[in-house]
Amino acid sequence: MSPGQLAAKVQEYPELLLLCDYDGTLVPLAPRPEEAVPGPCLLRLLRQLVSRPGLHLAVISGRTLADLRNLLPVPGLLFAALHGSQVAGPEGPVIDLLPQPPGKNPWPEILGLARQLAAGVPGLLVENKGDGVALHYRLAPPGVAAGILEEFRHALKPFLQEGLELIPGHRVLEVRRRGVNKGLAVTYFTRRWPRAFPVYLGDDRTDEDAFAALPGNGLAIGVGQRQSNYAHCYLASPAEVIEFLQLINRSRTSSL
Structure with a gap:
C-alpha cells in the first residue's frame, strides 16, 4: 500500500x-x-x-x-x-x-561479559542500556560475529534462568528482562x-x-x-x- x-x-x-x-x-x-x-x-x-x-x-x-x-x-x-x-x-x-524485581542487579556482570567478549574484535559494539545490554555486530565479519554470539549465549544461560531473555534484532543481540x-x-x-x-x-x-x-x-x-x-x-x-x-x-x- x-x-x-x-x-x-x-x-x-x-x-x-x-x-x-x-x-x-x-x-x-x-x-x-x-x-x-x-x-x-x-x-x-x-x-x-x-x-x-x-x-x-x-x-x-x-x-x-x-x-x-x-x-x-x-x-x-x-x-x-x-x-x-x-x-x-x-x-x-x-x-x-x-517495576524492577527485587534481588541482585545482574546488569553490571552481564555488561562486563559482553565487553570482555567484544574486546579487540573489530566491528563488535556493546551498548549499555542500564536495564539491558545489547551486542551489535553489524560491522563485524559474519564468521567472527557468529562465534562471539554463541559464547555470549552460553555465558548468559544462568541469567536466562532468572528472569532475563535474549532478543535478536537487526544485527544485534539484546538481553532484557522477561516480560x-x-x-x-x-x-x-x-x-x-x-x-x-x-x-x-x-x-x-x-x-x-x-x-x-x-x-x-x-x-x-x-x-x-x-x-x-x-x-x-x-x-x-x-x-x-x-x-x-x-x-x-x-x-x-x-x-x-
Whole structure:
C-alpha cells in the first residue's frame, strides 16, 4: 500500500494515536546506533504533528529514555524507552510500566561479559542500556560475529534462568528482562486515549509485540522487507514513513 493510500485510510478519524518505532522506521538503520540521527526536516515534522488537535504521537524504542530525549527534543512528543518499559515526555516524571524485581542487579556482570567478549574484535559494539545490554555486530565479519554470539549465549544461560531473555534484532543481540516488550507501551497509550484510532509503525521483530497489543480496530504497519505475523500492510522504507506522516500532517492542517 502506498503512503497516500494509508494516509487516506486513517485521516478521516477525528482523533489519532500514532505510535512509531525509531531505528529502521523513523530513521534508516545505521552501522552504529549513534549515527542514526534525525534530520532537521524530521524534527520539524514531529513538532508540527504534536501541535495538531486530536493527534497524539509517541516514539516506542529499545533505546534509553535519555537517548530518545537527546535525539528528539520535541515538546509534546511522548516516549516509551527500553522496549516500552518506561514511559515519559520530553521532560517530567518517568513511569515504569514494569517495576524492577527485587534481588541482585545482574546488569553490571552481564555488561562486563559482553565487553570482555567484544574486546579487540573489530566491528563488535556493546551498548549499555542500564536495564539491558545489547551486542551489535553489524560491522563485524559474519564468521567472527557468529562465534562471539554463541559464547555470549552460553555465558548468559544462568541469567536466562532468572528472569532475563535474549532478543535478536537487526544485527544485534539484546538481553532484557522477561516480560518487557513494546506491547506494554501500546496498551498504556491506547488506554490513555481510548477514543483515538491507533496506528503503529515498526520494522523489527520487537515490534511484533506492539502489533499484537493493538486493539481490534488498530492498524499495524510494517516497514521494510521483513514479513510480520501481525502487520496489516507495509511501507517500503523510513522515507515512505515520513511521506505518510507528512500527508497526515497536511490533512490535519487543512481541517483546522
